[in-house]
Amino acid sequence: MRALRIAVGVMAFAAAMAVPTSAHSAAGGVTAAEMGVTVTAGAGLLAGPSCPSGYFCVWRYTNPGSDVNRYEWYGSDGDYRNNYWSDGVSLNDSPSAILNNSSQNMRVRMYAGYNYTSTSAHPGNVCLSPGWGFPDLRDIGWDNSGSSHSFSTTGC
Ligand SMILES: [Ca+2]
Secondary structure, three states: OHHHHHHHHHHHHHHHHOOOOOOOOOOOOOOEEEOOEEEEOOEOOOOOOOOOOOEEEEEOOOOOOOOOOEEEEOOOEOOHHHOEOOOOOEOOOOOOEEEEEOOOOOEEEEEOOOOOOOOOOOOOOEEEOOOOEEOOHHHHOOOOOOOEEEEEOOOO
8 A cells, every 4th residue: 555655646747747858758758666665756857956967966955056075976875884985975865866877778776775675664776768757756755765776677
């Protein structure tokens, strides 16, 4: 029941935020069933901030207006505790906006636990197809929750 409620909320958000300039914005949204828990759908691309091609980007605050407090990876990272914002604060449990800007058709799955695991508070994961993200993770109940992510070619 809980998972279904989340998925419905995300779909409504995706419809409201779809950006027509993205090739993925309308048709690329998917709902993923991971570990038996449905969590994910893609939302529109972020408007102001940028993310280098091929990277998974996270921002420290919701609805970022710039790339201040952006962090990015070109591959998987099983533990955010040793990644830091410019002021030295750990990234762990701090991403508030995310975007998968993969150039290799890689899907990104963000987890609330270390080493690509779930937590009781956040079962499953947030799965993003290329070009998809969430400018405000509060919309799906994942604000300040990410602790690891994986790149994979497995579809969301
Ligand atoms: Ca790390």
